[in-house]
Amino acid sequence: MSEVIRLLPDNIANQIAAGEVIQRPASVVKELIENAVDASSSKVELHIKDAGKTSIQIIDNGKGMSAMDAQMCFERHATSKIEAAADLFNLNTKGFRGEALASIAAIAHVELETIEKDQEVGTKIEIAGSKISLQEPCSRANGTSISVKNLFFNVPARRNFLKSDNVETKHIVEEFNRIALTHPEIAFTFSHNGNVIHNLESAGLRKRIVDLFGRNFNNKLVPIEENTDLVNLKGFIVKPEYSKKTRGEQYFFVNNRFFKDSYLHHAVVSGYDNLIAPKHFPSYFIYMDVPSETLDVNVHPTKTEVKFEDQRNIYSILRSTIKLALGKYNIAPSLDFER
Ligand code: ADP
Ligand code: MG
Numbered sequence: 001m002s003e004v005i006r007l008l009p010d011n012i013a014n015q016i017a018a019g020e021v022i023q024r025p026a027s028v029v030k031e032l033i034e035n036a037v038d039a040s041s042s043k044v045e046l047h048i049k050d051a052g053k054t055s056i057q058i059i060d061n062g063k064g065m066s067a068m069d070a071q072m073c074f075e076r077h078a079t080s081k082i083e084a085a086a087d088l089f090n091l092n093t094k095g096f097r098g099e100a101l102a103s104i105a106a107i108a109h110v111e112l113e114t115i116e117k118d119q120e121v122g123t124k125i126e127i128a129g130s131k132i133s134l135q136e137p138c139s140r141a142n143g144t145s146i147s148v149k150n151l152f153f154n155v156p157a158r159r160n161f162l163k164s165d166n167v168e169t170k171h172i173v174e175e176f177n178r179i180a181l182t183h184p185e186i187a188f189t190f191s192h193n194g195n196v197i198h199n200l201e202s203a204g205l206r207k208r209i210v211d212l213f214g215r216n217f218n219n220k221l222v223p224i225e226e227n228t229d230l231v232n233l234k235g236f237i238v239k240p241e242y243s244k245k246t247r248g249e250q251y252f253f254v255n256n257r258f259f260k261d262s263y264l265h266h267a268v269v270s271g272y273d274n275l276i277a278p279k280h281f282p283s284y285f286i287y288m289d290v291p292s293e294t295l296d297v298n299v300h301p302t303k304t305e306v307k308f309e310d311q312r313n314i315y316s317i318l319r320s321t322i323k324l325a326l327g328k329y330n331i332a333p334s335l336d337f338e339r
Helices: 010-021 025-038 067-072 085-089 100-107 156-161 165-182 205-213 262-271 311-338
Strands: 043-049 055-060 109-114 122-128 131-138 144-149 187-192 195-200 221-227 232-238 250-254 257-259 284-289
Touching: 010 100, 025 043, 025 055, 025 100, 025 144, 025 165, 043 165, 067 122, 067 131, 100 109, 165 187, 165 195, 165 205, 165 250, 165 257, 195 205, 205 232, 205 284, 221 311, 232 311, 250 262, 262 311
Parallel strands: 043 187, 250 284
Antiparallel strands: 043 055, 055 144, 109 122, 109 144, 122 131, 187 195, 221 232, 232 284, 250 257
16 A cells, blocks of 8 residues: 655644644743734733633734734744745844744634724634634724633643643743843733733833842842943843842843853853852843844744854853952942942
8 A cells, every 4th residue: 555645734734833832821921922022012911811721812002913914824934024044043023933823823712803003993813723713804992912712622632731720820920021021111911810910111121120020129139231242241140148049030131032041051150159159049130132143043943042153252251241240249338338
């Protein structure tokens, strides 16, 4: 018997892709908030029910979509963000794969309402299991609202593997924190089962950190800054005496994107030298800018890893910047006193 090769139908291909991009409710939150930010929103609302298992809604005041785009956005590899391979090395947006909405619509019930700036009529679409069941005009003031219900309704194995509400909520909070820290200039709200968890006004970085993690953070923070040809660094690290036994708030961003990097984490810790006790971790909020052609963000669909061309030099610059900042902080109290 000869084998027959077939192209998979779109709904199955989307469901397979969804397994990569959407692991849990927090993945939906990440993708949808990133889209809202990419749409130049100045305010983004996140509402979840039952840790996102029942529903996740994101409302933005961004540029919205035309009726045609609203339909297109659920197609796989449909993106308005890149056109050519070269664009991959000059990304100004969070998204670029055009996979998120197609994936989400393959494994959940999705309701989209959107209106373009200066238009009178918007578009409403309902889609589930990759099939559009309703498309009609709607009225709304501005921006886009997407609600995602019954996640994994047609992938029972995935649904059964979801953790407790507590654990899933923690993952969502973490995604929310990352994007809220990337964009302190954007106002964000976050509610869970109708209870407001955060109501963050547009702010500078220090205020955003304090609004997210509590007022006691205000006097824990030491600013860092360094500008070189390879990398510009800014942000805050905590004073050594506030390092913790548990992993605390460790945030790296590069070119407006959160990333994880154990090598650079080591650079930070070693910059503290023997100022912190063994097995203690400092919290940090470190923002890097590197020339976009020296950075590859196209490593994994969920994109928390990046590749730097100049990793080793960045390590040294980071480490010495931390040392310098802590040195200044150590003498700063007496300087303050003299003033
Ligand atoms: P990507 O973000 O990688 O382009 P997505 O599947 O997340 O892929 O989104 C597909 C497209 O839908 C985006 O490129 C954008 O044009 C449009 N889109 C999605 N969300 C929004 C939104 N909140 N506001 C305006 N346009 C959006
Ligand atoms: Mg996207």
